[in-house]
Amino acid sequence: MSARAEEWQGPALDHVIRKLARFAPLSRDEINGLRSLPVIPREYARGEVIVPQGSIQSESAVVISGITCRTKHLSEGTRQIVSLQVPGDFVDLHSFVLKPMDHAVEAASKVLIGRISHPAIEDMLERHPRLCRSLMWDMAVDAAMTREWLAITGRRTAYQRLAHLFCELYFRLEWVGRVRDQGYDFALTQEMLADASGLTPVHVNRSIQALRADGLIVTERQRLMIPDIGALVAAANFDAAYLHLLK
Amino acid sequence: MSARAEEWQGPALDHVIRKLARFAPLSRDEINGLRSLPVIPREYARGEVIVPQGSIQSESAVVISGITCRTKHLSEGTRQIVSLQVPGDFVDLHSFVLKPMDHAVEAASKVLIGRISHPAIEDMLERHPRLCRSLMWDMAVDAAMTREWLAITGRRTAYQRLAHLFCELYFRLEWVGRVRDQGYDFALTQEMLADASGLTPVHVNRSIQALRADGLIVTERQRLMIPDIGALVAAANFDAAYLHLLK
DNA sequence: CGTCATATTGACTTTAGTCAATAGAAGTGG
DNA sequence: CCACTTCTATTGACTAAAGTCAATATGACG
Numbered sequence: 001m002s003a004r005a006e007e008w009q010g011p012a013l014d015h016v017i018r019k020l021a022r023f024a025p026l027s028r029d030e031i032n033g034l035r036s037l038p039v040i041p042r043e044y045a046r047g048e049v050i051v052p053q054g055s056i057q058s059e060s061a062v063v064i065s066g067i068t069c070r071t072k073h074l075s076e077g078t079r080q081i082v083s084l085q086v087p088g089d090f091v092d093l094h095s096f097v098l099k100p101m102d103h104a105v106e107a108a109s110k111v112l113i114g115r116i117s118h119p120a121i122e123d124m125l126e127r128h129p130r131l132c133r134s135l136m137w138d139m140a141v142d143a144a145m146t147r148e149w150l151a152i153t154g155r156r157t158a159y160q161r162l163a164h165l166f167c168e169l170y171f172r173l174e175w176v177g178r179v180r181d182q183g184y185d186f187a188l189t190q191e192m193l194a195d196a197s198g199l200t201p202v203h204v205n206r207s208i209q210a211l212r213a214d215g216l217i218v219t220e221r222q223r224l225m226i227p228d229i230g231a232l233v234a235a236a237n238f239d240a241a242y243l244h245l246l247k
Numbered sequence: 248m249s250a251r252a253e254e255w256q257g258p259a260l261d262h263v264i265r266k267l268a269r270f271a272p273l274s275r276d277e278i279n280g281l282r283s284l285p286v287i288p289r290e291y292a293r294g295e296v297i298v299p300q301g302s303i304q305s306e307s308a309v310v311i312s313g314i315t316c317r318t319k320h321l322s323e324g325t326r327q328i329v330s331l332q333v334p335g336d337f338v339d340l341h342s343f344v345l346k347p348m349d350h351a352v353e354a355a356s357k358v359l360i361g362r363i364s365h366p367a368i369e370d371m372l373e374r375h376p377r378l379c380r381s382l383m384w385d386m387a388v389d390a391a392m393t394r395e396w397l398a399i400t401g402r403r404t405a406y407q408r409l410a411h412l413f414c415e416l417y418f419r420l421e422w423v424g425r426v427r428d429q430g431y432d433f434a435l436t437q438e439m440l441a442d443a444s445g446l447t448p449v450h451v452n453r454s455i456q457a458l459r460a461d462g463l464i465v466t467e468r469q470r471l472m473i474p475d476i477g478a479l480v481a482a483a484n485f486d487a488a489y490l491h492l493l494k
Numbered sequence: 495c496g497t498c499a500t501a502t503t504g505a506c507t508t509t510a511g512t513c514a515a516t517a518g519a520a521g522t523g524g
Numbered sequence: 525c526c527a528c529t530t531c532t533a534t535t536g537a538c539t540a541a542a543g544t545c546a547a548t549a550t551g552a553c554g
Binding site: 157158199200202203206221 | 509510511512513519
């Protein structure tokens, strides 16, 4: 990354701005306020820790490319991935108000993130108080996704949980233009999928084989193909409403 | 309920105000702003729906006494309780920005709630813009609890999940003065516990028997006694940090 | 006293986990 | 490009946790 920070001010937040506009129309002033946030880019390799659990952050980060995950490390040594972030998502907007971190954030693929300091956010909110409502909305959508994951984890089979996860990623990535030829880049290992779905890697492997056998997914290298998203949606009983993607 | 709405303006929000002060000190003005919110009280019997799934709310509610739960009804006919609210908690602060509701809210015991209209909140935020940060914090703590539940549901045994739930309620209720004689009022049926922990009622029953046999809990009528909270905390591997109760 | 909701029990099934080995793929240094 | 290490995926045999079904208690309540 040789780009200077200023170069990132515009494009880095484009997806964020487009997303926040789903909640309420943004004025030109507000858009400029968002655009002028200083964004510091940084790259991470898969598996690298972006935000450590228990840390006190003085900046929040946005995914520019790649996928990150929030993970909770439990005392038993096990861990649970509680959410995934795609381009345009804040990985830890809540760290603006909530400290210390109750979870870590890690790179689930090679990832480029943009860091925005809390004072800069504070500043922007002083100038544009209504944007606080937009950030609240972003946090609320985020929370809705966690609720969905909890319901799925508590009440569905391994097969359905994985189908659900693949569906969710499909629609979220599609919204930011990351779906091509009915598929998307997918660097998560089966072990990470296990941590995301509350299963063991072995059982994930077997469930994925079942999904493949049913023709619902095709995996190749670091890509996931979904020949018939409608069929996968049906298998997962997936309802995209909680993603609040419309508008 | 013969009380007029005005009578509730003061005391109904006392716990809320004390809680928000955990995030940042509130000015006298801000406290007055919160206190002058019109709060409309309403009582519900156990099992009654307070907020229907899919509805568009024009007010948010606060628990004044009793316990409520957020439930997600899945297409299979099953359901998952994704969180519990105790006195001083907003049951749906997020409905201020997020519509329609991705879950329902139901009374988990006989409950008294206070309803606050969104325009009134909007109004208060115009006057006291910094309070928006406090509400964000409240939502963030709420989200942290859901993350914890997800991790517990995904990675722990039935026995631990229930122990964890009883611990969480203990500390949350203690903070609002609802713990007496090492126990608290507890009206949840085993079926509700099953929905909260992602288990079946039969398995909840057996796990509770195990907790009783180990001397960790004593159940009597509508009360739960915890003779040795330290022992229960140890059994649950419970770490209260995510509740952000300090200060 | 009878009814309905809740709790409890027993017998059996299923899903998912465990352990351990093997196969494939990707990455590294020479 | 090869040899080697290291991850990651896959398989098999077995175990354990949790679910299912169905009956039976228990308890609150009108």
